[in-house]
Amino acid sequence: MNSVLNLKTVKNKVAKTVEAELQRTGGLLRLAPCWVPRSFLQPGKRLKLHPDDLYAYGLNRGGIDERWFASTTPAANEGRVPDEGLSYVVVGKQRFTLQQAVAECGATLIGSKIWGKYKKWPVYSKFFDNMGPIPHHMHQSARQAALVGQEGKPESYYFPPQHNNVGNNFPYTFMGFEPGTTKAQVRKCLENWNKGDNGILDLSKAYRLKVGTGWLIDPCILHAPGSLCTYEPQWGSDVFGMYQSLVEGREVPWSLLVKDMPKKHHKDLDFIVEQLDWDKNVDPKFKDHHYLEPVPVADTRKEGFVDRWIVYGKVDGEQLFTAKELTVDPGAKATLTDKGAYGLICVQGLGKINGEALNSPKLIRFHELTEDEYFVTEDGAKAGVTFENTSETEPLVILRYFGPEVNPDAPAMGAYRKNKFN
Template sequence: MSNQNTAAQARAALEAGEGILRLAPTWVPRSFLMPGGRLKLSREDLYALGTHRGGIDERWFGSTTPAANEGAPPDEGLSYVVHEGGKFTLRDAIEAVGADIIGKPLWDAYKKWPVYSKFFDNLGPIPHHMHQNQEQAAKLGLEGKPESYYFPPQLNWTGNNFPYTFFGLEPGTTKEDIRRCLERWNQGDNGILDHSKAYRLKPGTGWLVPPDVLHAPGSLVTYEPQWGSDVFGMYQSMVEGRRVPWELLVKDVPEQYKHDLDYLVNQLDWEKNVDPEFKAHNYLEPIVRSGGEEQGFVDRWIVYGTVDGKQLFSACELTVHPGRTATIKDPGAYGLIVTQGSGKIGSLDVDSPNFIRFGEITKDEVFVAAKRAGEGVTFHNTGSEPFVSLRYFGPDTHKDLPAVGDHLKRGAR
């Protein structure tokens, strides 16, 4: 499709939705993981792309970032705009009419939507791994990947096999300790978790995860606003008795360093990994942004704070009570997913389905253009249960973004 045609379609979709685009579900498999079955996708569709591709355990939101999966088609991971029976990628739409969707400041700075979010849903834990920083990823022409976590209560009706996440390394761990773990890669479990600490995961809370910090996510469904990249390196050789190939450790490492153990160890940000106050510096609890019981809604910050002093992404959870309405103004574009209930977002009917077949177009995901977000979007609960949605933002959007730890001072959940 030509850029001119995409521009016309994108503008038509923006006009029809009054600045709000409806998006189709974007499913992503992982060959090295086991799906947890809580994303509402039919169980018979968990391997819809074939067992050789792996089970579907991720759904991506407002994504213009392709998934870095072996054997994947070029559009895997990309969100599609749905309009008048047709569809086109959000990435193509932003390339065609950039500022009209994401706003002039972001378009001028990045010439793309530089972030995305996802649901991650695994049966058990995944390997202790890190995501490279910008400088490291740039060696391969890629981008680094800081990320964040929030555990939506609506999807975590069960914790599955291991609702605990290992973060970082125990204070006192040395680089030589981790080098020895890499030396033992083919001897079974390399023992890297002996040098880490697991934290019990609690629905309705979250974490910031800087690049170059080891983490082994547990089995809660996780909402993950993050930078627009899919780089990683797995540092754990076995998980639940399953082998982790060396190739997943060095997937995003320059060729000359793929067997350089010192380089691999030095990829880690040592100060952040052995931080004795890791939880205090990275743990998040919701903070009320606006609303209350009398107003019939509550809007909460769920992802906030900075990574290395930079505001890279943020997210809010909006709950509107039955029969009530909330008009929310935001200073930037956002991607949104409905996690409970039904209602209207602007002029669009939305609802959170209980059961989704692969390829089905749902009514639970939208992308709100910057101009419309600034003017205000009205959320109306038309159902009999709370109407709950999660929305995430790009970099440098909020002047009033809380800092990590502010939940202890500002309280209100």
């Protein structure tokens, strides 16, 4: 039973199955890999997906350079298959979407506070893996996205060492604009769209990406992610606008600039420029306000494990998502309690989670099941989840991300500078 092709897909009435599985596992739901292609990008080949399957959706759909975790968010891809972007729960010989499980079980899975406010799991995370840089782009705010019936998207980055043995072609990310940049200069770049390279990167600044660090990116901030494989906790939306016309010699169509803007403004250059949060883009202390380094939750190495905050901070005063990285030493155990539900991915090692198999595979075929991804309910997280490293030589490393306002004790932006455990 190592393939999704051998599973029966159930589309409704999954509540009893979910409840029985949670009782058996102590609050865990095992998830199958969720692969997402992008037609305008080149895969970075670090997702552990078999090279023969990089174009499993078809060459016309583009290569697979993303894997989404605990996702109830559809991918906004042209020509997408109906369930693209949705994670599947695997129970015995059946599978059903996490989206359906949340719809039927609600607070049982994600907690009463998140369910009461959002009526869904409003966040997701993914690996983004590209060979080179991608276009300078922004994600709309909640207010802007609502104009086209969508939700805004703040996001965050962490560059896990386990998926960055090579940096690929351009491990640098352009972010925002140089202080002093004017709106007229950006408007001129849009006017020059069809002349080739519209020169918008001339107005920006690149930061060298460092493995084991990260960034928190507000909506309406331009960024051109570089070529490190990135773990990205973010809001459950797939909106964006690309402001760069040419990347590595590849054309970026105008349609990818305006796809999530009202149709009547698709040629309105002033409207498009005003989509950007100007103060945040030209912030002279941009790095201070967005750069992240890990902060240990506590000094637990003497107990055989260390848990670290890897994503923290707030967007416009709100904590929308957070993430932690757990490392368990060979032969050790760690029982962790958390304040809310989370999605997890095992990026290194071999072990168990509440007695269930947990391991990071070396290579994955497109339809294969894995034992590296789980969703943990709020009750399960609060009761405590036990991670056991069964290897005698290799650490067990797990990344887990949380929903909005779950971790009020998370560090503030810049906390890594005063980390007493360093």
